Amino acid sequence: MAMPEPAATGGTSAEPGKCVPPARPEVERLKAYSAPLEGRRGMLRLDFNENTIGPSPLVAQVLRNFSTEEIAVYPEYDGLREALVQNLLETGCRPGLLPEQVGLFNGIDAAIHAVFQAYGSAGETLLTTSPTFGYYTPCAGMQGMTIEAIPYQGETFDFPLAAIQEALAARAPRLLLICNPNNPTGTRLPADQLIALAASAPGSLVVVDELYEAFTGDSVLPCADFTATPNLLVFRSLAKTAGLAGLRIGFAIGHADVVDRVSRVTGPYDVNSVAVAAAFAALADQPYVDAYVAEVLRARDWTLEALRQAGVRHHCAGGNYLLIWPQRPVAEVDGALRREGILIRPMAGKPLIDGCFRVSIGTTSQMQRFMAAFLPLER
Ligand SMILES: Cc1ncc(COP(=O)(O)O)c(C=O)c1O
Incomplete structure (x- = not known):
């Protein structure tokens, strides 16, 4: 079986003449799943649909x-x-x-x-x-x-x-x-x-x-x-x-x-x-979960109304998240929001929704903070 090239990342490359043992062919063909990035603590995390206020x-x-x-x-x-x-x-x-x-x-x-x-x-x-x-x-x-x-x-x-x-x-x-x-x-x-x-x-x-x-x-x-x-x-x-x-x-x-x-x-x-x-x-503590879900649904209504009023293209059907198509390139919006301490999830490369980003819905005050940072980018 042909041996793959030595790995060349992060100082782990093999010495000349030595090869990294190949994984199963199916694994060699895989691209690693991109899990959440580091450095998300302290930010308003609207990127991975987590609970945004923490547990009971x-x-x-x-x-x-x-x-x-x-x-x-x-x-x-x-x-x-x-x-x-x-x-x-x-x-x-x-x-x-x-x-x-x-x-x-x-x-x-x-x-x-x-x-x-x-x-x-x-x-x-x-x-x-x-x-x-x-x-x-x-x-x-x-x-x-x-x-x-x-x-x-x-x-x-x-x-x-x-x-x-x-x-x-x-x-x-x-x-x-x-x-x-x-x-x-x-x-x-x-x-x-x-x-x-x-x-x-x-x-x-x-x-x-x-x-x-x-x-x-x-x-x-x-x-x-x-x-x-x-x-x-x-x-x-x-x-x-x-x-x-x-x-x-x-x-x-x-x-x-x-x-x-x-x-x-x-x-x-x-x-x-x-x-x-x-x-x-x-x-x-199911009441804690129920109260959080109720707050997210209130925040969703508030956000949808604010998006409608501002004429921003969006899509929201189920779940604690919605899709937004900004006027500027998503990467630019992502960068600008990140500088404000707010994380969103660009959908670049995803079939049908390339060009939009997903924003998780947190509490009403968190969504107000998101909208206050996002809407000026639409002007
Ligand atoms: C639809 C769906 N399934 C599964 C998962 C993974 O969930 P867990 O954090 O329990 O591994 C996620 C996380 O984002 C998800 O959105």
């Missing part, structure tokens, strides 16, 4: 009291699945959900990775939409899967339902991944249509990534019967609403056998003890 005081208290004994021992997961099930049932999930139907992951990124490792073989197809969350395609790529990404439709980025139905029927993909509401277009597909898609394709694993469902209220879980549609798997997280993004914890909910397969490809202690303790506390 109960979480902070648990972390302050975290003992050295708890740090020294491997994590224990007893009770966390039960606590999540309890929380899901209280927030509208279909009755009958059991703890063994919940998988714990080191963030949803790890759950996505595990789904691909467990289900995606080389040559099989990932069916998804475009543009969507950026981590699905590298995971498919590292498995050597073929990617079929169907574009959202029209100026309002409608869900391409007929094309997805057709592709499901024609090609029986191994995986169908739908982000609902979609990041970044906010596109929503009603729960009954998601379930109908899963029911129509029993040989495909249909994954619904609903990290932002709290901002729309249309989760698939109230309608999901995992005995009738065992090929449906749902992602939930405490990153975007409860403010635990930095602790990395996420949940995959589905048929116990699917959760078992996805969990088999993760390490036994992948979720750390601090994240577990914080998750218990966050789940115990």
